[in-house]
Amino acid sequence: MKRCTRCVLPETFPGIKFDDEGVCNFCRAYKGREHLDKSREKYRKRFDDLLAKHRRKGGYDALMAYSGGKDSTYTMAVLRNTYNMSILALTIDNGFVSPQALENSRKVVEGLGVDYVLYKPRLDVLSKLFLYTAEKNIYSKKGLERASSICTTCMGIVKFVALRMAIESGIPFITYGWSPGQAPIESSIFRNNPEMIKKMQDAYIQPMKQVVGDEIYNYFLTEEHFGMADQFPYNVNPLAFLEYDEHSVMQQISAMGWEKPDDTDPNSTNCLLNALGIKVHKEKFGFHPYVHELANLVRKGYMDRAEALARLEEETDPKIVDMVQKRLEKGVKTSTT
Ligand SMILES: [Zn+2]
Numbered sequence: 045m046k047r048c049t050r051c052v053l054p055e056t057f058p059g060i061k062f063d064d065e066g067v068c069n070f071c072r073a074y075k076g077r078e079h080l081d082k083s084r085e086k087y088r089k090r091f092d093d094l095l096a097k098h099r100r101k102g103g104y105d106a107l108m109a110y111s112g113g114k115d116s117t118y119t120m121a122v123l124r125n126t127y128n129m130s131i132l133a134l135t136i137d138n139g140f141v142s143p144q145a146l147e148n149s150r151k152v153v154e155g156l157g158v159d160y161v162l163y164k165p166r167l168d169v170l171s172k173l174f175l176y177t178a179e180k181n182i183y184s185k186k187g188l189e190r191a192s193s194i195c196t197t198c199m200g201i202v203k204f205v206a207l208r209m210a211i212e213s214g215i216p217f218i219t220y221g222w223s224p225g226q227a228p229i230e231s232s233i234f235r236n237n238p239e240m241i242k243k244m245q246d247a248y249i250q251p252m253k254q255v256v257g258d259e260i261y262n263y264f265l266t267e268e269h270f271g272m273a274d275q276f277p278y279n280v281n282p283l284a285f286l287e288y289d290e291h292s293v294m295q296q297i298s299a300m301g302w303e304k305p306d307d308t309d310p311n312s313t314n315c316l317l318n319a320l321g322i323k324v325h326k327e328k329f330g331f332h333p334y335v336h337e338l339a340n341l342v343r344k345g346y347m348d349r350a351e352a353l354a355r356l357e358e359e360t361d362p363k364i365v366d367m368v369q370k371r372l373e374k375g376v377k378t379s380t381t
Contacts, residue, residue, distance in 0.1 A: 046062070046066075047353075048060075048062065048066065048067060048068035048070075048071060048339070049065065049066040049067055050067045050068070050071040050342075050343065050349075051068065051070065051071050051339035051340075051342045051343045051349070051352075052335060052338055052339045052342055052349060052352045052353055052356060053068050053070060053335060053336075053339045054331055054335065056329070056330040056331045057189070057331050057335065057336075058185065058189055070339070070343070071343055074343050074344075077344070077345055080229070080344060083229050083230075083285075084229065084284070084285040084286075085285075087229060087232050087233055087284065087285035088285045088286070090233055091233060091280060091282070091285065094217075094233070094278060094280075095127065095129070095217075098216035098217070098278075099129075099216075100130070100216065103130070103213070103214065103215070104130050104131060104132040104159075104213065104215045105129040105130045105131065105215070105216065105217060106123060106129050106130075106131050106132070106215065106216075106217040106218070106219045106280075107131075107132050107134055107206055107209060107210045107213075107215045107217070107218050107219070107277070108120045108123065108131050108132070108133045108134065108158070108218075108219045108221075109134060109202055109203075109206050109218060109219065109220050109221070110133040110134060110135050110149065110153075110160075110221075111135065111141075111145070111221070111314045111315070112135055112141065112145035112146060112148050112149035112152075112313075112314045113145065113221070113312065113313040113314035113315075114290075114293055114294060114297060114302070114304075114313045115221040115222070115223050115283060115293065116220070116221030117148065117152050117221070117297045117300070117302055118221065118283075118293045118296060118297055119219065119220070119221035119282050119283055120133060120152070120156060120158065120219075120221070121152075121156060121296065121297065121300065122282065122286060123219060123282065124156045124157070124158060125156075129217075131156075131158040131159070131219075132158065132159050132160075132161065132209075132213075132215065133149070133153050133158050133159070133160045133161070134160075134161050134163060134205070134206055134209060135149055135160070135161070135162050135163070136163050136164070136165070136198075136201060136202045136205060137162055137163070137164040138165070138170055138174075138198050138201075138315070138317060139164070139167045139170055139171070139317075139371070139375060140315055140316040140317035140368060140371070141314055141315060141316070142305035142307050142308050142314055142315065142316055143305075143307075144303060144304075144305035144306070144307070145305055145308075145313065145314035145315070146162075147303075148301075148302045148303060148305075148314075149162075151300070151301040151302065152297075152300055152301070152302060155300050155301065156300075161209075163205060165201065165205075165262075165263060166259065166378075166379060167375040167378050167379075168375055168376055168377070168378045168379040169256045169259050169260075170198075170201070170375070171371075171372045171373075171374075171375030171376045171378075172255050172256050172376050173197050173201075173252055173255060173256060174194050174197060174198070174317065174372055175372055175373075175376065176251075176252075176255045177193045177194060177196070177197040178193055178194050178320070178321070178324045180251070181193070182251045183196050188325070188329065188333075189336055190226070190333070190336040190337065191333055192318075192321035192322060192324065192325040192333040193321070193324070193325070194317060194318075194320060194321035194324065195318065195321050195333065198315075198317070200248050201263050204245060204248070204263055204264045204265065205263055206218050207236060207241065207265065207269075207276075207277070208263075208264070208265055208269060210275075210277040211265070211269050211272055211275045211276060211277070212269070214275050215277055216277050216278065217277055217278050217279075217280050218236075218277050218278070218279050218280070219279075219280050219281070219282060220279065220280070220281045221281075221282075221283060222281045222283060222284070223283055223288065223337060223341065223346075224283055224284050224288050224340070224341065224344060224346055225336075225337035225338060225339075225340035225341035225344070225346065225347075226337045226340075227281050227284055228284070229284045229285060231281070232280065232281040232282075232284035232285055233278060233279070233280050233281075234278065234279055235276065235277075235278050235279075236276040236277060236278070236279060237276070238270050238273050238276055241265065241270075241276075242265075242270060245264045245265060248264070249261070249264060288346055289346065290346070290347065307364065308364075309322060309358075309360045309361070309364065310355055310358045311334045311355060316364055316367070316368055317368055319360045319361065319364040319365050319368060320364075320365050320368045320369060320372075321333065322334070322360055323360055323365050332356050334355070334356070335356060338352040338355060338356060339352070
């Protein structure tokens with residue numbers, strides 16, 4: 045398969061064009077490291093200012109969307125140790141979290157001194173949603189360029205459950221551990237806007253309601269939440285503007301007792317379901333759902349091209365995919381009501 049000679053995007057990636065040197069249009073449009081570093085500086089300052097303004101005396105400063113994976117572990121450690129923030133960590137157990145990841149989460153929250161909520165939505169409801177969204181195309185093509193449909197479903201639930209919780213508790217920031225390849229710096233800090241959130245959640249609820257009925261409303265905002273517009277938090281994705289180097293991330297979190305699970309696919313350090321998400325996505329769209337992130341990391345100088353290629357070429361263990369598929373099919377039948 046032909047790939048960009050600078051990043052790793054393949055010829056099957058939507059909208060890609062190569063020039064005579066085999067460099068893709070996305071690499072040509074990239075403004076360079078100096079420009080990126082200036083933006084990062086600007087967003088670091090913005091975060092400092094917002095934190096100074098909204099830091100609470102009593103009560104949590106941030107609700108950390110905490111997967112237990114390497115990036116969110118590192119992010120939470122920086123927020124705690126460098127920014128001295130008071131944090132409530134929220135992990136959503138989608139039924140497919142690696143046992144090692146749950147063990148890691150427990151160690152990390154204890155070590156960092158943060159309170160921790162483990163929220164586990166009904167397995168039958170989630171299983172139905174995962175199977176349905178893996179099969180039907182309910183998401184925009186643009187969104188699916190950067191994540192599998194299964195991941196998108198799960199993240200939708202995570203985002204709205206976190207938002208609900210932050211609004212109810214008056215927590216001013218929701219923090220995420222997206223790598224600098226997953227989310228652009230321009231969206232690394234923004235205030236949640238009730239009107240936009242309403243539109244977004246309606247787009248999720250409409251198709252999902254057909255599969256699981258009114259149960260879906262438990263994971264989204266109610267009219268009551270929308271009535272508390274002044275409590276809508278900021279979303280912050282610190283790794284877009286802080287230092288990020290995967291090797292140093294691994295070193296630092298290992299020192300906290302974090303251990304890499306050996307049962308996940310190479311692109312996840314917490315979720316078993318990811319393996320199936322990747323398989324389905326590759327079959328359906330002809331490109332790896334992580335290639336957008338890895339290409340970004342390479343382009344921006346956060347990762348070696350060879351390393352990204354190795355990650356993309358690593359085969360997913362068919363045993364994990366098989367186990368996940370069986371658990372989903374069983375999960376659908378776990379409840380009769
Ligand atoms: Zn490229």
